[in-house]
Amino acid sequence: MSTVFRLKEQPNVPLEAEVLCPDTIADLSNAEIRQLTVFHGKRQVPLEDFFDVEGDGSVDMELHGDLKKVRWVARAMTKGSVTVHGDIGMHLGAYMKNGRIDVHGDASDWIGAEMKNGLIHVHGNAGGQVGAAYRGDMQGMKNGTIIIDGSAGLEVGMRMRRGTIILGGPARDFCGLEMKGGTIVLREGAEIRTGAWMRRGTIISLKPLQMMPTFADSNEFNPTFLNVYAKHLQQYNIDLPFAADAGSYQRFAGDLSVPGKGEILVWNPA
Amino acid sequence: MIRITGGKVYDPANGIDGEVKDICIDDNGRIVESIDGGRTIDATGMIVFPGGVDVHTHVAGGAINFARAMTPEDHRRTQAFIRTKTRRSGLGGMAPTTFATGYLYAGMGFTTVNEAAVPVLSARHTHEELADIPIVDKASLTLMANNEIMLDQMQAGEYERAKNVVAWYIWAAKSYGVKAVNPGGVAAWKWGEDAKQLTSPIEGYSNLTPGKIVTQLAQICDDLKLPHPMHLHCNNLGAPGNVSTTIDTLKHLEGHRAHIAHSQYHAYGGDDWDSICSQTGQLAEYFNTHPHITTDAGAVLFGDTVTITADGPWQHLLYKLTGRKWGNLDVENETGCGIVPYTYRPSNLVNAVQWASGLELLLLIKNPWQVFLSTDHPNGGCFWRYPEIIKLLMCADFRKECLEQLPDKIKGKILLPEIDREYTLYEIATSMSAGPAKALGLTKKGSLGVGCDADVVIYEEDPTDIARTFAHPRYVLKAGEVVIEEGDIREAPDGQEFLVKPHMAADTDEFMQPRFEDCYTMQFENYPVELERIERKDLQELPAE
Numbered sequence: 001m002s003t004v005f006r007l008k009e010q011p012n013v014p015l016e017a018e019v020l021c022p023d024t025i026a027d028l029s030n031a032e033i034r035q036l037t038v039f040h041g042k043r044q045v046p047l048e049d050f051f052d053v054e055g056d057g058s059v060d061m062e063l064h065g066d067l068k069k070v071r072w073v074a075r076a077m078t079k080g081s082v083t084v085h086g087d088i089g090m091h092l093g094a095y096m097k098n099g100r101i102d103v104h105g106d107a108s109d110w111i112g113a114e115m116k117n118g119l120i121h122v123h124g125n126a127g128g129q130v131g132a133a134y135r136g137d138m139q140g141m142k143n144g145t146i147i148i149d150g151s152a153g154l155e156v157g158m159r160m161r162r163g164t165i166i167l168g169g170p171a172r173d174f175c176g177l178e179m180k181g182g183t184i185v186l187r188e189g190a191e192i193r194t195g196a197w198m199r200r201g202t203i204i205s206l207k208p209l210q211m212m213p214t215f216a217d218s219n220e221f222n223p224t225f226l227n228v229y230a231k232h233l234q235q236y237n238i239d240l241p242f243a244a245d246a247g248s249y250q251r252f253a254g255d256l257s258v259p260g261k262g263e264i265l266v267w268n269p270a
Numbered sequence: 271m272i273r274i275t276g277g278k279v280y281d282p283a284n285g286i287d288g289e290v291k292d293i294c295i296d297d298n299g300r301i302v303e304s305i306d307g308g309r310t311i312d313a314t315g316m317i318v319f320p321g322g323v324d325v326h327t328h329v330a331g332g333a334i335n336f337a338r339a340m341t342p343e344d345h346r347r348t349q350a351f352i353r354t355k356t357r358r359s360g361l362g363g364m365a366p367t368t369f370a371t372g373y374l375y376a377g378m379g380f381t382t383v384n385e386a387a388v389p390v391l392s393a394r395h396t397h398e399e400l401a402d403i404p405i406v407d408k409a410s411l412t413l414m415a416n417n418e419i420m421l422d423q424m425q426a427g428e429y430e431r432a433k434n435v436v437a438w439y440i441w442a443a444k445s446y447g448v449k450a451v452n453p454g455g456v457a458a459w460k461w462g463e464d465a466k467q468l469t470s471p472i473e474g475y476s477n478l479t480p481g482k483i484v485t486q487l488a489q490i491c492d493d494l495k496l497p498h499p500m501h502l503h504c505n506n507l508g509a510p511g512n513v514s515t516t517i518d519t520l521k522h523l524e525g526h527r528a529h530i531a532h533s534q535y536h537a538y539g540g541d542d543w544d545s546i547c548s549q550t551g552q553l554a555e556y557f558n559t560h561p562h563i564t565t566d567a568g569a570v571l572f573g574d575t576v577t578i579t580a581d582g583p584w585q586h587l588l589y590k591l592t593g594r595k596w597g598n599l600d601v602e603n604e605t606g607c608g609i610v611p612y613t614y615r616p617s618n619l620v621n622a623v624q625w626a627s628g629l630e631l632l633l634l635i636k637n638p639w640q641v642f643l644s645t646d647h648p649n650g651g652c653f654w655r656y657p658e659i660i661k662l663l664m665c666a667d668f669r670k671e672c673l674e675q676l677p678d679k680i681k682g683k684i685l686l687p688e689i690d691r692e693y694t695l696y697e698i699a700t701s702m703s704a705g706p707a708k709a710l711g712l713t714k715k716g717s718l719g720v721g722c723d724a725d726v727v728i729y730e731e732d733p734t735d736i737a738r739t740f741a742h743p744r745y746v747l748k749a750g751e752v753v754i755e756e757g758d759i760r761e762a763p764d765g766q767e768f769l770v771k772p773h774m775a776a777d778t779d780e781f782m783q784p785r786f787e788d789c790y791t792m793q794f795e796n797y798p799v800e801l802e803r804i805e806r807k808d809l810q811e812l813p814a815e
Binding site for chain 2: 136137138
C-alpha cells in the first residue's frame with residue numbers, strides 16, 4: 001500500500017523536499033513522516049505544514065496537488081516508485097539510482113539530472129536540462145531511461161554519459177549539448193543547435209533538423225542496431241521506424257568543432 | 271602568559287630533538303626563558319613543534335579565485351564551514367575560500383604561508399584576500415620573469431635599470447620577494463610559443479635567453495638583499511625529459527642563492543608520455559652537492575584537484591591532454607595564467623611517476639633543511655592533505671602498500687621501491703617548519719627559541735596512524751594565543767603580512783612612468799598598492815648595497 005501525500009497549501013517560495021523519497025520514508029511511521037523537515041525558502045518547517053500524509057511509510061509514494069514549487073522530490077532514490085498526480089517542480093529524481101517515477105502532469109527543469117539508473121516517465125511536458133550534468137560537473141545521467149510524452153526545454157541531455165531520453169514533443173535549443181554518450185530520441189524534432197559540442201552518443205530525430213555547420217553529412221542508411229533498439233523501446237510503447245521499405249536515416253557526424261565522434265540520425269521516410 | 275610543560279619538543283632551529291622541556295610564552299606572544307603565573311598546558315606524552323610554514327602555496331588572488339569559480343561541482347560535495355561566533359562560513363575542497371583556508375591551515379598546525387605567485391596587477395586583490403585568511407601569517411611573491419619592462423632592460427644590457435625595475439615592482443605589489451615562472455616562456459606564449467631551451471632567444475627578443483633571465487634575476491634578488499632568494503619555477507615544467515632543463519637551470523644559478531619551486535614537476539626522464547620516468551636521483555644528487563640551494567617537493571597525491579599556474583602554455587597543453595575545463599588569463603605585460611581541473615589516478619602511468627617522484631625527492635635529498643613539504647597547493651594536491659605525505663615519509667611499510675596500487679609498467683621507471691629511509695619527527699619538523707622559515711628568511715618563525723613568535727603546535731601522538739596525528743593537533747598556538755584546542759577552533763585572530771621595501775634608485779619612478787604608460791591599461795598613479803591597504807604588516811626596509 002502506498003503512502004499518499006496531498007499538498008494542502010501552495011508554498012509561496014520554493015519548498016525543498018528531498019525527504020519526499022522512498023528511501024527516506026520507507027521505514028517511518030505516519031507520525032514520523034509528518035515531522036520530517038522541509039525547507040520553505042530558508043526556513044525549516046515540518047512536512048505536515050504543507051502536506052497531508054495518509055498511511056505509514058512504504059517504498060511506493062503518491063503525490064497529489066499542484067507541486068510546481070516542490071523541488072528535489074525523489075532525490076537519489078534507490079528503490080520503489082513515486083507517482084505524481086499534478087505538476088512537479090525542479091530536480092525531480094536528480095541523482096536517482098533505481099526505481100520508477102511517473103508524473104501525470106508537467107515536470108520542470110533538471111529532472112533526472114546526473115541519474116545513475118531507473119525510469120522517469122513524464123506524461124506531460126518537461127523543462128530544460130533533462131538528465132543533464134549540474135553546472136561544473138563532467139557527466140550528466142550515467143544510465144537509466146527518461147521518457148517525456150510532451151515537449152522539453154533547453155539543454156536536454158547536456159553532458160549525458162549513457163542512458164536514454166525519449167521526447168514525444170519538440171525539444172528547444174542545445175539538445176544533446178556536449179553529450180558524451182547515450183541516446184536521445186526526438187519524435188518531433190528540436191529547435192536549433194542540436195548536438196552542439198557532442199563528443200559521442202546518438203541523437204535520433206524523426207523530423208528534419210536544422211543542422212549546425214560543424215556536422216558532416218556522411219551517408220544515408222538503415223543502421224542495423226536500430227532493429228534491436230526499436231524492439232527494446234517497444235516495452236515503453238515507443239514506436240521507432242527502422243524497416244528499409246519505410247525509409248532510411250541520414251547520418252550526420254560531429255560535432256567536428258570539438259572534435260567529436262557523435263552522430264545525429266534523421267529519419268527520411270520513403 | 272602560557273607555559274607548555276612535559277611535552278617532547280622538536281625544535282630543529284635550536285637543535286632540540288625530542289627533549290622534554292617547558293616552553294614559556296609572554297603576553298606579547300613571544301617565546302621567553304621563563305614566566306611567572308599564567309596558564310599551564312600539560313603536554314605530557316605529547317609532541318611540541320614550531321608552527322608549520324608553507325613555503326609555496328596558492329591561496330589568494332586572481333588565479334585561485336578563478337579556480338574557485340570554475341569548480342562549482344567541488345563546492346557541492348566538499349566540507350562546509352558553518353558560521354559560529356568565532357568563525358565565518360566558507361568551503362573547503364580543492365580551492366578553499368579565504369576564511370576556510372585559514373581555518374584549515376591552522377587546523378593542521380600551520381601558522382605561516384607564502385602565496386607564491388602574484389602578478390602586480392592583481393596584488394591589490396591578493397592583499398584583500400590575504401587579509402581575509404585568518405590566523406596564519408602571510409607573505410607573497412611577485413611574478414617577475416616575464417615582465418616585459420624588465421625583459422627590455424635585460425635585453426638592452428641595462429642590469430642596474432633591470433634591478434631598479436624589479437625593486438619598483440616589489441614595492442608596488444607590497445610583496446616579500448620575487449617569483450620567476452617559466453622565465454621567458456610566458457612572454458613567448460603571447461606569441462603562441464614557449465621557451466624550452468635555456469640558450470635559445472625568446473620569441474620577441476633578439477638575444478635574451480631564459481638562461482640570462484635566470485642568472486640576472488637571481489643576481490638581482492641577491493643584490494637587493496631580499497630575505498628570500500629568487501623563487502624559481504623552471505622552464506619546461508611537467509614535460510618528459512625535463513630534468514636536463516632543470517639541471518641546466520641550476521648550473522645557471524651557480525654562485526647565487528635560489529629556491530627551486532615544486533621540483534617534482536621538473537624531474538622527469540624519458541622522451542614522451544609512454545617512456546616518462548623519474549630522474550629524481552640525478553636532481554637530488556645536485557641538491558646534495560649544492561647545500562645553498564633549497565627546494566620544495568611539489569608532491570602529488572592521488573585524487574581530484576585543480577591546477578593553477580602562471581605557466582599559461584603548459585596549462586594549454588594540459589587542457590589538450592585532458593579535454594577538461596580550461597581557464598586562461600592574460601595579465602597584460604606581466605605574466606599569464608592557466609587553470610585546469612585535474613584528477614591524479616594511480617592507474618595512470620604519468621600520474622604514478624609524479625606521485626613517486628615527489629616522495630623520492632623528499633627522501634633522496636639528504637638534508638631536510640633543503641627540501642620542504644609542499645604539494646604546490648592546489649596543483650599536486652590540496653594543502654590539507656599534507657598529513658598524508660608525512661605518513662608516506664615516516665612509514666616505509668605504508669609506502670610499500672601504496673606502491674602496490676600502481677600499474678605494473680611502472681617497474682624500472684621509479685626509484686621509490688628501493689628507498690627505505692623513514693623521516694624522524696625531527697626531520698619532519700625541519701621540513702615543514704624550521705627549513706621553510708629559514709629559506710624564507712623569516713627569523714622569528716619555525717623556531718621555539720627565545721624571542722621568536724610563539725607559534726606552537728602540540729600533537730598527540732597516535733602511533734597507529736601518523737596522518738591522524740598531524741591532521742588533528744591537540745593545541746595550536748598562534749602568537750601565544752590558543753587558536754585550536756581539543757580539535758576546535760577557539761579563536762580566529764588576524765595574521766600579519768610580511769613585506770619588504772627594497773632599495774631603488776631615486777629616479778626609478780620617472781624611469782618607469784613613460785614605459786608604464788606606453789603599455790598598461792591603467793593609470794600609473796593607481797597602480798601601486800598603497801601601504802595603508804595592508805592592515806597588519808611586518809615591514810622590513812632593505813639596505814642599499
